[in-house]
Amino acid sequence: MRLDKLVSHGAGISRKEAADAIRSGRVLVDGQAVTRPETHCDEGSAITLDGNPIVTGNRYYMLNKPAGVICSTRDAKGPTVLDLLPVYLRRDLFPAGRLDKDTEGFVLLTNDGAFAHRMLSPKKKIGKTYRVTLDAPFSLETLQQAFAQPMDLGDGDITSPARLRLIEDGDRPVAELVIYEGRFHQVKRMFGRFGLKVIALKREAIGGLVLDPGLAPGQWKPLTQQDLAKIFSVSDD
Numbered sequence: 001m002r003l004d005k006l007v008s009h010g011a012g013i014s015r016k017e018a019a020d021a022i023r024s025g026r027v028l029v030d031g032q033a034v035t036r037p038e039t040h041c042d043e044g045s046a047i048t049l050d051g052n053p054i055v056t057g058n059r060y061y062m063l064n065k066p067a068g069v070i071c072s073t074r075d076a077k078g079p080t081v082l083d084l085l086p087v088y089l090r091r092d093l094f095p096a097g098r099l100d101k102d103t104e105g106f107v108l109l110t111n112d113g114a115f116a117h118r119m120l121s122p123k124k125k126i127g128k129t130y131r132v133t134l135d136a137p138f139s140l141e142t143l144q145q146a147f148a149q150p151m152d153l154g155d156g157d158i159t160s161p162a163r164l165r166l167i168e169d170g171d172r173p174v175a176e177l178v179i180y181e182g183r184f185h186q187v188k189r190m191f192g193r194f195g196l197k198v199i200a201l202k203r204e205a206i207g208g209l210v211l212d213p214g215l216a217p218g219q220w221k222p223l224t225q226q227d228l229a230k231i232f233s234v235s236d237d
């Protein structure tokens, strides 16, 4: 395929912008600057724009979402998760599953709708692991039993069984909760049924893929096929 077309598709910029970037030497093909937009390139070549790799097919990123950022593709009221990525990578990306504005942690951004559907489908039973800080102590046994069974969230929304364990005891206990679906405000509503308020919430893993501890809030990284396979490697039947 022509280099300008590959760069335009992969970076989400116009053909003219791609051609200008190529002519000015900002595009490397297998480490060498190629300055003619019409050059024919193999789709498997390693292409970079300003040092950033260009991926032409489906794309997948792990983002450590900070609190205060909205999990949608567009919002007039504030920054969205896409604003944390460089402009040339944003095109067609969306968050596969949403976190509340005040929730932190692992958001998977992709342009692959079928993958997102597979990952989010409750039928696939992919666990979403949350670290939850609560405003008051609670009976672990009572909550473990309640969460392990289908539970009415108060408006007829019934959860599927979830797993709870205590991580830190005290006045502001910290727990780990694994849920296998993604209902609106689900974690907050589950604890809310027992009069508990969630004061901090962070998603730490999706399936067997754990949020990279090297990613500070706001940072992101591309995911490999091995990473993606981990998502589906831990599921309870």
Ligand code: URA
Pocket (backbone or CB within 6 Å): 098, 099, 100, 101, 103, 184, 185, 186, 187, 188, 189, 201
């Ligand atoms: N459950 C919630 O209540 N909020 C989130 O952001 C994610 C799960």
